[in-house]
Amino acid sequence: xxxxxxxxxxxxxxxxxxxxxxxxxxxxxxxxxxxxxxxxxxxxxxxxxxxxxxxxxxxxxxxxxxxxxxxxxxxxxxxxxxxxxxxxxxxxxxxxxxxxxxxxxxxxxxxxxxxxxxxxxxxxxxxxxxxxxxxxxxxxxxxxxxxxxxxxxxxxxxxxxxxxxxxxxxxxxxxxxxxxxxxxxxxxxxxxxxxxxxxxxxxxxxxxxxxxxxxxxxxxxxxxxxxxxxxxxxxxxxxxxxxxxxxxxxxxxxxxxxxxxxxxxxxxxxxxxxxxxxxxxxxxxxxxxxxxxxxxxxxxxxxxxxxxxxxxxxxxxxxxxx
Ligand code: AMP
Ligand code: MG
Numbered sequence: 297x298x299x300x301x302x303x304x305x306x307x308x309x310x311x312x313x314x315x316x317x318x319x320x321x322x323x324x325x326x327x328x329x330x331x332x333x334x335x336x337x338x339x340x341x342x343x344x345x346x347x348x349x350x351x352x353x354x355x356x357x358x359x360x361x362x363x364x365x366x367x368x369x370x371x372x373x374x375x376x377x378x379x380x381x382x383x384x385x386x387x388x389x390x391x392x393x394x395x396x397x398x399x400x401x402x403x404x405x406x407x408x409x410x411x412x413x414x415x416x417x418x419x420x421x422x423x424x425x426x427x428x429x430x431x432x433x434x435x436x437x438x439x440x441x442x443x444x445x446x447x448x449x450x451x452x453x454x455x456x457x458x459x460x461x462x463x464x465x466x467x468x469x470x471x472x473x474x475x476x477x478x479x480x481x482x483x484x485x486x487x488x489x490x491x492x493x494x495x496x497x498x499x500x501x502x503x504x505x506x507x508x509x510x511x512x513x514x515x516x517x518x519x520x521x522x523x524x525x526x527x528x529x530x531x532x533x534x535x536x537x538x539x540x541x542x543x544x545x546x547x548x549x550x551x552x553x554x555x556x557x558x559x560x561x562x563x564x565x566x567x568x569x570x571x572x573x574x575x576x577x578x579x580x581x582x583x584x585x586x587x588x589x590x591x592x593x594x595x596x597x598x599x600x601x602x603x604x605x606x607x608x609x610x611x612x613x614x615x616x617x618x
Contacts, residue, residue, distance in 0.1 A: 297427045297457035298450060303418055309461045310425035313338075318345055318456075320449045321422050322463035323414035323584055324481040325385045325471050326442040327449045328357065328432030328456065330422075336571025339431055343401075343605055344567060345456040348438045350608045351570075353404040354431040355387045355472065356411050359423040364411040367396045367429060374393070375475050383415035385472040385489025400574035402431040405609075408478045420452040434471065444469050479503070524550040527581035527592060531614035535593035543584035545576060545594040545610075556584055566602040573606055577613065587588050 301309050301319075316338040319330050329345065331338040333356050343351060358364040361378040368390035370378065375528040377386060387410045392398070396409065403409045411429075414420065423430055434442035437452040448461035453460075458490040473488035475495060479569050481503025484492055496502055529543070538544035546552035548564040551557065560569035580592050594610055597603045 298454045298457055298487060300446065300450070301459050301461045303461075303463065305461070306418070306421050306425060307458060309422055312458045313422075313426045313430060314428070315416055317458035318342060319422075319458055320446075320453065320460040321419055321432070322446075322461065323357075323419045323432075324383075325414070326417045326444055326466055327435040327446070327460070328419075328430075329435035329449075329453070330357070330430045330432040332426070333429040333431035334397045334399060336401050336575075337567055339401045340536075340567040340570035340602060342431065342433065343570065344602050346433065346436070346438045351401065351404045351605050352433075353406055353408075353410060354402050354433050355474070356398055356402065356409055356429040356431050357419070357423055357528075358411060358413050358429060359420050360413055363423075363429075364413065367393060367398055368409050369393050371477065373482060376498050377475070377477075377495065378413070380495045381490055381494075382413040383420065384413070385415070385468055385470075386449055386495075387412040387472045387474045387488075389474065389476040389485065390479050391478055398429055398431070399571065400578070401571055405574035405577070408476075410474060412472055416463065416466075418461060418468045420557050422461065434473070442471060449475060463492050471573075509554075526613050527577050529584050529590065529592050531583050531610065532591055533610060533614050534594045534596050536595070537590075538593045541590040542593040543580040543589050545580060545592055547595045547597050551595065556580065556587060556589065559579050560597070566598070566600075566606070569597060570602045570606055573609060 312319050316335050320327050330344045388411045389408050392409050435449045436443050443449045444466040446460050449460045468489045471488045473490040474486040476483045476485050483503040484505045538554040544557040546557050546559040560572050597606050
């Protein structure tokens with residue numbers, strides 16, 4: 297059952313998050329579906345609860361800029377925008393720091409991370425009490441509209457998450473503006489609560505936004521993001537075993553032995569597999585190249601639940617590159 301909590305239950309909500317459970321909470325934009333961003337299984341559970349068919353990067357939430365800057369490296373533009381708009385509906389995409397504790401799955405394997413400090417007293421209280429970054433997409437099932445009340449959250453996610461922290465209706469009602477600061481030109485990836493004009497007034501002209509003909513940035517597949525991680529070694533799908541020049545991305549208890557192997561989940565658990573996918577690809581890629589291997593052979597993963605998103609990601613990594 298999904299617990300319905302009030303402002304007085306904030307410590308309970310924080311304890312659930314720290315224990316790896318999912319808790320929806322109000323922000324000034326929409327209700328977020330929160331998970332401990334440093335816990336890969338909790339992050340995998342977010343994708344499962346939302347029923348997302350692919351992994352897209354989640355925004356990480358912090359109680360203040362200082363906490364955010366421990367995970368990403370700000371430049372002068374980021375510091376200026378944070379001083380002007382945080383707490384508030386602006387998410388900044390910045391390079392991850394080397395020691396960043398946010399699980400790779402939360403950032404969909406990217407080298408960058410979207411971070412934000414929400415302007416909502418309950419959200420800030422919760423983030424302070426959790427003491428860890430909280431990854432939170434909108435608290436709705438995939439394909440449904442973003443929720444602005446606790447009732448909306450329960451309509452979509454009742455029974456699928458541990459709790460919802462009820463803070464009444466969200467004042468803004470549209471999502472945060474997502475601004476990419478990882479390149480020389482600042483670009484809006486998703487329009488939202490802070491306008492392009494207000495941003496430009498702080499940091500000067502913005503780069504051209506991604507082509508609207510391709511659809512709104514938040515609906516576009518993250519596989520189209522230029523910086524999306526793909527291993528350098530080619531990937532062979534549906535493998536039963538690894539050849540002599542191959543590293544093995546294994547799944548399940550019956551994986552064959554291979555000199556270089558990473559099992560996504562020995563017990564065949566799809567949430568565990570999702571949480572180990574990006575770290576496994578990176579490790580096999582680096583280690584395989586160091587050992588002179590030529591390919592990664594990936595065993596089949598069942599096409600159900602989180603397996604759908606895992607296979608989507610593997611197919612992208614295996615697709616011919618232009
Ligand atoms: P939601 O979690 O539903 O608010 O959507 C978050 C959106 O932010 C995603 O759909 C992405 O388009 C965008 N986003 C989050 N992190 C990144 C990132 N590292 N790089 C580019 N876009 C991002
Ligand atoms: Mg959403």
